[in-house]
Structures are given as structure tokens and as C-alpha cells.
Amino acid sequence: MIRILLADDDPSLLETGKILLEHSGDIEVVTANNGDEAMDILRSEPLDAIISDNQMPGMDGITFLKKVRIRFPDMPFLMHTGLGQEDVVISALKNGADYYLPKGDDPGSEFNELASQVRRMVKNNALERALHESEERYRFIIENFNGIAFERKPDLTVVFAHGAIEPVTGYSAEEINGKEISWDILVHQDDLPLIYDAMKEAEKDPSLSTETEYRIITKEGEVRWVQEFGHYLRKKSGRIHAVQGTIYDITERRQMTEQLIAQRDLGLGLAAARSLGEALELTLSTACKVSGMSFGTLYLENPHTERFEVVRSTGFSDAFIGSIRSFDKTTPICRTVAKGECIYSFFDEMKDFLGCEVSHARVRVVLVIPIVYNASSIGFLLLGSNYPEEISDSSLMSLEVIAFQAGNAIARIWVEEMLAEGERSSGWGDEIRSKTRVD
Structure with a gap:
């Protein structure tokens, strides 16, 4: 349900607008007779959008808009005012109004257009918030990821690696991604068969993802234990052409x-x-x-x-x-x-x-x-x-x-x-x- 604040000093227009906007069933309208009353409602109730007249007693629409933008910079604000007020239109758009529609002789058509614009703006706002939250989650995961995300060929050549490469291996990301270091050089020679055995098992079962624990030798010569989760990419023939997955340092465990x-x-x-x-x-x-x-x-x-x-x-x-x-x-x-x-x-x-x-x-x-x-x-x-x-x-x-x-x-x-x-x-x-x- 979309909640709209409709502000206008014309009681009949408020009543008509409320009926027309709520007709579709997905909108709920809260009304105010002037800017001051509208601000009081805005402070006390959750709202998704505002439709406002300009010429109202006390606080006019432009002043109301300026105050809204200070506290609610992303709130959709639509100006619905009389014809012949080009200066008001320019001022409204300069101060952050999202849409302007002049009042005419067809309230049904006008409020239908306003409802359509509100739905579009509220939907876009929701998508932008979801995208922002998704980006924040992704950024948090990347910044706090303590493993290595990788893609590797069956011969253990690294296609790419990202994450805690240096803390885990001692090698820089440039050394690993620059193909200076192949993964088989890092793996303890006694544990190499574990990796190849995992690939053999995956060859038999296309749906198989593997979990393997093995030792690596860091750049400083230290032995560390890692846990690898592998997902296998295949050619049309079914042959494995790459392994993607994550690697975590489990030495302390x-x-x-x-x-x-x-x-x-x-x-x-x-x-x-x-x-x-x-x-x-x-x-x-x-x-x-x-x-x-x-x-x-x-x-x-x-x-x-x-x-x-x-x-x-x-x-x-x-x-x-x-x-x-x-x-x-x-x-x-x-x-x-x-x-x-x-x-x-x-x-x-x-x-x-x-x-x-x-x-x-x-x-x-x-x-x-x-x-x-x-x-x-x-x-x-x-x-x-x-x-x-x-x-x-x-x-x-x-x-x-x-x-x-x-x-x-x-x-x-x-x-x-x-x-x-x-x-x-x-x-x-x-x-x-x-x-x-x-x-």
C-alpha cells in the first residue's frame, strides 16, 4: 500500500482527490489543508509521496517543499497547482520537486496521472534502495571476506584469485594473478593427490561440489592448512574446463x-x-x-x-x-x-x-x-x-x-x-x- 499526503486548501478538491487516488485500491491518502498541517503529519506518520498545491494559507507549497527536502531528500514530491504560474513551476523544480501538473477542468484525468507518476516514483525509490542495500551488503562481504575466491584450470593454473591472498599464502595478488605462481607450487606435494582425486570424483558426477582440506607452503616456507570448496565448470562434452570456489585458512582450527x-x-x-x-x-x-x-x-x-x-x-x-x-x-x-x-x-x-x-x-x-x-x-x-x-x-x-x-x-x-x-x-x-x- 502506497501512502500519499495530499495538501490543498480547497476542501472539495481534497475530498475528490482522495476518492480518485484511492479508487484503484493500492493507494491510501492522508489530507492536509495547508503546509503547516502537512509538516505535522509528515513528522508523525510514515508516508511514501506528497502531492501539494502551492497557494495555501500560512506555509505555501514552495516553502513546504524546501522543508521537506531538508528532512526527506528522497521523498517523491509532486506539485499540483493552478495554471499560469510559470514562476512557481520553475521555483518548484529548482527546489527539488519531482513532477509538476497544472490544475485543469478534468480532476479524474489529473489524479489518474498523478497516481501513475507516484507509483512510478515509489517503485523507482524502492529499486534504488534495494540496489543501494545490495551494494552495501556486497561491499561488506568483500571487505570482510577472509578467504580466497578463485577460478582455476584443471592443471592448477590460476585464472583469477581475489580476497585474502597474501595473508593466507604470503604471495601478493599480483604474483598469483600474474601467473607467476601456479597453485600446484603452493600445495604440499603430499597433498596434491587430494585435489586431483576431487576432480576425478567430479568427473563422474556432474552435480558434485567438493570440499577438500590440504596443506600449502607459504612464500615464507610455513605450512598452513586450507579448506577448499570447489564447483566445476564443464564444456558441452561434459569435461571439466575450470574450477571455481573459495579457499579458507583453517590452520588454527x-x-x-x-x-x-x-x-x-x-x-x-x-x-x-x-x-x-x-x-x-x-x-x-x-x-x-x-x-x-x-x-x-x-x-x-x-x-x-x-x-x-x-x-x-x-x-x-x-x-x-x-x-x-x-x-x-x-x-x-x-x-x-x-x-x-x-x-x-x-x-x-x-x-x-x-x-x-x-x-x-x-x-x-x-x-x-x-x-x-x-x-x-x-x-x-x-x-x-x-x-x-x-x-x-x-x-x-x-x-x-x-x-x-x-x-x-x-x-x-x-x-x-x-x-x-x-x-x-x-x-x-x-x-x-x-x-x-x-x-
């Missing part, structure tokens, strides 16, 4: 899934472990896997020396381990660990924490995770990597869970060993006795 699996497997492994060495080996290997770091050491506190000493190591050279084999409890790294706090730092900046000058050509960043049991730090993990990537919150949380699992397992094994020896004191067993409150 995969990492979180793998972290949960790693925590579960570690928990099961630690529960079954019956020796300290087995528990330490399992803890260190899981921590390196979850963090993605290639180097790692595990320290435990020796209550006799009051030092944290290396009990397991992987990746580091013997010479390097020799320089950081143990730490006094008063060193900054141990004081930080005692507070239950993690450390993530460039290795070159770690000398203040370590309390000594050390270097390692292949280690650029270091992560330290306290191993806590019963609210006390009994050791810590020191992990190193050559890639200074920011560690994700989920990875850090997972490593803290792993350290917590390790703390409980180590304490349990110490107690079991102590009980198996007939509760004979054996160094670290004395310390853990107090922490586990074994009487």
Missing part, C-alpha cells in the same frame, strides 16, 4: 583439533607410564609437536642442589646443553617460573633471564612453560624455534595444559617409586613427599 588430540593421547600415555624417563620423553615430544618448535629441554628441580637441571633434551647440541645444563633457583628464569608465569622472547634477549651469555645459531625464539604440581613449580619446559612466529593463544593454553598433565604424572611416578623402594628417601623423593603429603 586444525591446530586446536590436533592440540586436543595431543592432550588426550598425552593423558593416556602418562597414565600408563611407569617410569620417569618414559613420562619425560612423552611430555617433551608432545610439547614440541604442539608448539611447532624443533628444540626443547625439560628441567626438574633438584632439592639437594636447589637448582633446576636438564633431565630431557631434543634438538639442541650437547655443547649448548652444557652451557645451560642447570639454573640456580635465584636466576630470573627460575624466579619467573616459580610465579607460574610463561616467557616468550627472542633468544638474543634471554641472557637477562638465563643469567649467562649463551648463543645458538639455529634458535631465534624461546618459550618457557612452568611445570606445576600442587601450586608449586617443580620444573619447566624450555622450547626453541628458528621461526619467530607469534605463538597463538590456543597453542599457549594447550602447552600449559600439557605442563599441568606432566606435573601430575611426574608427582605420581615419584610417589610410586618411593613406595616401591619401601619409602626409602632418595633425593627428589623427599621433596615430592612434602608436596604430595604422603605420610
Whole structure:
């Protein structure tokens, strides 16, 4: 239903106009005797268009038009006034009137024309609004699209790619779209068969769209997981000539899934472990896997020396381990660990924490995770990597869970060993006795 405001100081014309405009059934008319009354109605009721006379007591039609254009710049405004008022017509059109129709001797024909013009204008306004909203939605989608939209040939040559190309692949849009980089160069060689297998399945079923998860190697050499949704374009013969679709980076999601699996497997492994060495080996290997770091050491506190000493190591050279084999409890790294706090730092900046000058050509960043049991730090993990990537919150949380699992397992094994020896004191067993409150 189209709602029209009809403003005129002639009561008989208002009544006639209302009847004629509403005759078709798709228009509802609200009437006003002058510009002031019309403005009051306009402020209080939803309306789609205005038909107004010019010569009215108080606020005339031109003044009314000017006020309407300030508050409602897109409202269709049609001027319906007497003959011989060319100056009014010019002024009305200059001030934003959309249509002018002089009053004559045939109200039926005139209001039929006005109704037709109103319908056209209201429809155009609705189309323009819909187009604008569609453009805004499209702009929002494009600006917030965090994947890659692509078209690719069966040989994996990229026809076009758009979106988060550089954040996902490390390559610029120009490198990908300029055919400098073929998609098969990015895909991990072990995962290429997954893409070709998806195309083979699509060859068999023309209606099939595929979903494939595989790894890519970024420009920086980092391995990332992506999820590809593919729709296949075919020639008349039915052969696939292109793939269109979207690609999303799912590395963090995969990492979180793998972290949960790693925590579960570690928990099961630690529960079954019956020796300290087995528990330490399992803890260190899981921590390196979850963090993605290639180097790692595990320290435990020796209550006799009051030092944290290396009990397991992987990746580091013997010479390097020799320089950081143990730490006094008063060193900054141990004081930080005692507070239950993690450390993530460039290795070159770690000398203040370590309390000594050390270097390692292949280690650029270091992560330290306290191993806590019963609210006390009994050791810590020191992990190193050559890639200074920011560690994700989920990875850090997972490593803290792993350290917590390790703390409980180590304490349990110490107690079991102590009980198996007939509760004979054996160094670290004395310390853990107090922490586990074994009487």
C-alpha cells in the first residue's frame, strides 16, 4: 500500500482527490489543508509521496517543499497547482520537486496521472534502495571476506584469485594473478593427490561440489592448512574446463583439533607410564609437536642442589646443553617460573633471564612453560624455534595444559617409586613427599 499526503486548501478538491487516488485500491491518502498541517503529519506518520498545491494559507507549497527536502531528500514530491504560474513551476523544480501538473477542468484525468507518476516514483525509490542495500551488503562481504575466491584450470593454473591472498599464502595478488605462481607450487606435494582425486570424483558426477582440506607452503616456507570448496565448470562434452570456489585458512582450527588430540593421547600415555624417563620423553615430544618448535629441554628441580637441571633434551647440541645444563633457583628464569608465569622472547634477549651469555645459531625464539604440581613449580619446559612466529593463544593454553598433565604424572611416578623402594628417601623423593603429603 502506497501512502500519499495530499495538501490543498480547497476542501472539495481534497475530498475528490482522495476518492480518485484511492479508487484503484493500492493507494491510501492522508489530507492536509495547508503546509503547516502537512509538516505535522509528515513528522508523525510514515508516508511514501506528497502531492501539494502551492497557494495555501500560512506555509505555501514552495516553502513546504524546501522543508521537506531538508528532512526527506528522497521523498517523491509532486506539485499540483493552478495554471499560469510559470514562476512557481520553475521555483518548484529548482527546489527539488519531482513532477509538476497544472490544475485543469478534468480532476479524474489529473489524479489518474498523478497516481501513475507516484507509483512510478515509489517503485523507482524502492529499486534504488534495494540496489543501494545490495551494494552495501556486497561491499561488506568483500571487505570482510577472509578467504580466497578463485577460478582455476584443471592443471592448477590460476585464472583469477581475489580476497585474502597474501595473508593466507604470503604471495601478493599480483604474483598469483600474474601467473607467476601456479597453485600446484603452493600445495604440499603430499597433498596434491587430494585435489586431483576431487576432480576425478567430479568427473563422474556432474552435480558434485567438493570440499577438500590440504596443506600449502607459504612464500615464507610455513605450512598452513586450507579448506577448499570447489564447483566445476564443464564444456558441452561434459569435461571439466575450470574450477571455481573459495579457499579458507583453517590452520588454527586444525591446530586446536590436533592440540586436543595431543592432550588426550598425552593423558593416556602418562597414565600408563611407569617410569620417569618414559613420562619425560612423552611430555617433551608432545610439547614440541604442539608448539611447532624443533628444540626443547625439560628441567626438574633438584632439592639437594636447589637448582633446576636438564633431565630431557631434543634438538639442541650437547655443547649448548652444557652451557645451560642447570639454573640456580635465584636466576630470573627460575624466579619467573616459580610465579607460574610463561616467557616468550627472542633468544638474543634471554641472557637477562638465563643469567649467562649463551648463543645458538639455529634458535631465534624461546618459550618457557612452568611445570606445576600442587601450586608449586617443580620444573619447566624450555622450547626453541628458528621461526619467530607469534605463538597463538590456543597453542599457549594447550602447552600449559600439557605442563599441568606432566606435573601430575611426574608427582605420581615419584610417589610410586618411593613406595616401591619401601619409602626409602632418595633425593627428589623427599621433596615430592612434602608436596604430595604422603605420610
